[in-house]
Amino acid sequence: MSYQNKPTIFEETEGIKYYCACGESANKPYCDGSHERLGVGAKSPTQFVIAEDKQVAICDCGKTGNAPFCDGTHSK
Numbered sequence: 034m035s036y037q038n039k040p041t042i043f044e045e046t047e048g049i050k051y052y053c054a055c056g057e058s059a060n061k062p063y064c065d066g067s068h069e070r071l072g073v074g075a076k077s078p079t080q081f082v083i084a085e086d087k088q089v090a091i092c093d094c095g096k097t098g099n100a101p102f103c104d105g106t107h108s109k
C-alpha cells in the first residue's frame with residue numbers, strides 16, 4: 034500500500050469527488066482507477082459531494098472514522 038501517515042490538505046472546489054481509498058492512486062487524493070488496475074481488493078473510491086469551495090483534509094492513512102476526511106486517527 035502507498036498510504037501516508039498524514040492527510041492531504043488543500044483547497045477543494047465544489048462538486049462530486051471520488052477520493053482514493055486503496056492508497057495506490059498516482060493522483061491522490063483522487064481515484065485514478067488503480068484499485069482495479071492493480072487488483073488491490075474492494076477498496077473502491079469514496080464518493081463525496083463538496084457543497085462549496087473550502088479547505089479540506091482528506092485522509093490518506095486509511096484509518097479515519099469520518100471518511101473521506103481526516104479525524105486525527107493517524108496520529109494516535
Ligand code: FES
Nearest residue numbers: 092093094103107
Ligand atoms: S490521515 Fe488523519 S485519520 Fe487518516
